[in-house]
């Protein structure tokens with residue numbers, strides 16, 4: 001079978017279905033085989049009825065005591081009710097519009113039922129909304145779904161393919177043996193249809209290892225390559241830096257001094273700097289980077305400073321121009337024409353600048369702000385692509401406020417040196433963080449009203465723009481979207497105030513306009529999606545209200561919180577969530593007890609499920625489908641294995657080399 005054929009070659013996949021599959025990123029048969037389950041419905045492991053709690057989504061094994069069709073108030077709806085029982089208790093199950101079930105689920109027979117527990121207000125007892133049932137105990141894959149495309153359908157497509165499936169295993173036997181990994185063909189089969197939990201885990205482990213291994217391999221190769229490149233030597237002038245520091249309206253923290261020192265030392269070297277400056281939100285990375293720029297420019301070179309969004313590029317332009325008064329600063333964003341930067345000392349822009357192949361004659365330093373949002377592809381391009389001149393590459397400094405736990409940073413940015421700003425400027429106020437229960441929403445609005453009346457400004461963050469993305473089965477909660485909240489707040493709750501809206505689908509010019517208005521206090525309350533996450537500086541904003549907070553990672557929530565508390569007034573972070581699972585509770589409570597981004601990142605890493613480290617996963621690294629970033633041990637193992645391969649020379653492993661080349665192209669690492 002040719003796995004690279006378009007998906008429409010499969011029986012049962014017409015043009016409509018192919019379109020839906022495409023929406024999930026499935027274009028070829030191969031894509032389908034590697035479309036791994038999100039989770040499983042484990043019908044081998046039912047729970048006792050007695051243990052069911054409201055909102056649980058569980059599987060029970062129960063006998064049908066009685067089943068009947070009931071009338072509903074609304075005539076068009078049929079309601080099937082069944083009394084289910086196991087030896088621990090009874091529960092009433094309900095189905096809507098599925099009359100045919102009367103012929104299948106006979107009284108006295110036993111089935112496994114997957115469903116969700118609700119509270120039946122009328123009868124004051126629990127009931128069970130069944131979503132699927134099985135006769136046999138088996139483990140069924142649950143895939144990420146889209147409208148009109150169910151896991152059930154995907155199972156039917158994938159299962160027969162696996163019968164005939166064969167694949168080259170590229171991983172060297174020695175690694176498989178060392179790490180006790182199963183072969184690839186079994187892994188792919190068992191990841192879809194494991195017979196046992198052990199099989200499922202072994203399959204996930206193998207696939208997870210591969211994901212981490214290839215990333216680690218890429219890092220090790222990059223490091224090897226860079227170690228033979230050359231960069232301009234930039235001499236630093238201690239007096240210039242001293243004067244600069246003395247002119248600042250504040251005293252640098254020790255951490256700022258130390259990291260600035262590490263950076264200017266690197267610049268003097270002919271080996272290109274490749275450094276990551278990590279520091280919590282508000283720790284003052286900008287001024288440290290500005291010192292690197294100053295050093296570079298005074299030595300006669302140019303620097304480029306890149307930001308992930310136009311808003312941030314503009315903000316940097318304003319701030320950095322003020323900070324570095326006597327150097328020429330140019331700005332380039334997606335909207336601007338391609339200008340000639342020959343006479344600028346520093347060019348600030350969005351990463352789109354990278355693709356323009358602008359010619360810089362004297363470029364010696366590239367700074368990338370909010371590195372975790374910046375694709376690895378762009379990073380590679382910066383280092384090796386258009387900016388390479390006469391065999392020299394610029395020095396490279398990336399900055400991030402996403403506190404990446406050290407093990408992860410080493411494994412994933414293994415080609416970078418680390419500088420960490422681990423202290424905050426003195427006298428920073430603490431933002432008061434509160435988790436607001438749904439019933440206190442109105443009090444929160446009153447509080448916001450008082451703040452705005454006192455002249456302050458407010459952020460309201462929502463996870464969605466406008467569409468309803470419901471990949472979570474059964475969880476048909478109406479999630480907060482920025483557009484809807486904007487409507488509600490501007491028309492109903494705060495008609496007397498100026499409410500603004502900001503989201504990623506707006507035009508660049510519109511976004512800038514809104515941000516400028518917010519800065520100039522022409523907007524009191526800004527409803528926004530996560531686009532405000534990084535870097536935005538509005539000292540007059542004192543309230544950060546976050547809707548559906550469980551949808552964000554802790555590091556990201558901490559970023560949001562860092563948007564307030566930047567001025568002299570006491571600031572507040574109000575966290576809302578409609579979901580109160582134990583893990584959500586634990587995570588969100590950490591926001592109250594902890595205000596250090598690095599610690600929060602560690603907590604998130606421990607508490608969140610596989611591949612869920614938000615912010616980090618968007619870093620432009622290939623999607624981790626199976627690997628868990630909380631699996632520090634496997635990350636370390638993958639790194640060691642990759643180091644060994646690079647040491648021995650990857651060309652000694654032809655199958656691996658071929659796969660690696662393919663990976664490097666398809667995963668956009670270069």
Ligand code: ADP
Pocket residue numbers: 250251252253256279280281282283284285286287401425426535537
């Ligand atoms: P981030 O690390 O999040 O990029 P910024 O560089 O934007 O932080 O700095 C946040 C604010 O702190 C800025 O207004 C900056 O002027 C100020 N700042 C930076 N360093 C110090 C310091 N040592 N003392 C007091 N304020 C500082």
Ligand code: MG
Pocket residue numbers: 285286369535
């Ligand atoms: Mg910043």
